[in-house]
């Protein structure tokens with residue numbers, strides 16, 4: 323397949339800005355290309371603060387790397403309100419946030435029903451048994467089994483940090499971000515408030531639209547640094 327593509331001049335070196343993302347079936351001559359030229363990192367990078375990394379974690383995270391969880395926890399400790407995690411899965415990050423912030427409520431949203439995820443992400447779907455299983459025993463963790471589009475911020479008490487790690491498609495992350503921004507601009511601040519995005523990385527497969535979305539629709543208007551060595555970007559509001 324690669325040889326055939328090469329002959330046609332269809333490999334990366336011949337198509338600036340495009341890279342071969344997936345060869346599906348040589349028999350059918352089918353390949354997918356992803357345009358990456360537009361999605362180079364336009365976001366400024368800040369270094370990972372060492373003080374965010376000091377305290378150990380209770381568990382071993384997997385979806386979100388340990389240093390990322392520690393950074394989110396460090397931001398969350400600077401806020402006075404409650405936390406919303408969109409896409410909690412089995413609660414690896416929720417456990418750390420809930421334990422570190424016993425006076426805050428951590429709303430852990432995920433959806434065990436048929437959601438909006440594209441085929442590539444569907445494998446992440448939790449079952450009712452695994453939904454937030456690592457953290458749902460905590461008294462301050464409130465598990466919400468619903469699509470994030472159904473969240474009503476007015477019914478959640480005083481959210482001051484939203485961790486967006488749900489539907490990673492361009493439209494998914496856009497919908498989650500716009501709801502969070504809408505909440506923050508229509509409510510009064512009691513302290514620092516943050517939106518944190520996961521999966522903001524270069525050369526992601528084309529179904530992961532986080533960086534594309536941030537580059538195109540957020541970076542032109544807001545200061546959204548990326549944290550060096552991680553897939554996190556965040557906005558302080």
Ligand SMILES: C[S@@+](CC[C@H](N)C(=O)[O-])C[C@H]1O[C@@H](n2cnc3c(N)ncnc32)[C@H](O)[C@@H]1O
Pocket residue numbers: 384385386407408409410411412413414415416431432433437438439446447448468469470471487488489490
């Ligand atoms: C990468 S996992 C999240 C990992 C978790 N944040 C952690 O740090 O351990 C992404 C999750 O987003 C959930 N998800 C996808 N689309 C969603 C939606 N529209 N509403 C709520 N959750 C969604 C998936 O079911 C999946 O469990």
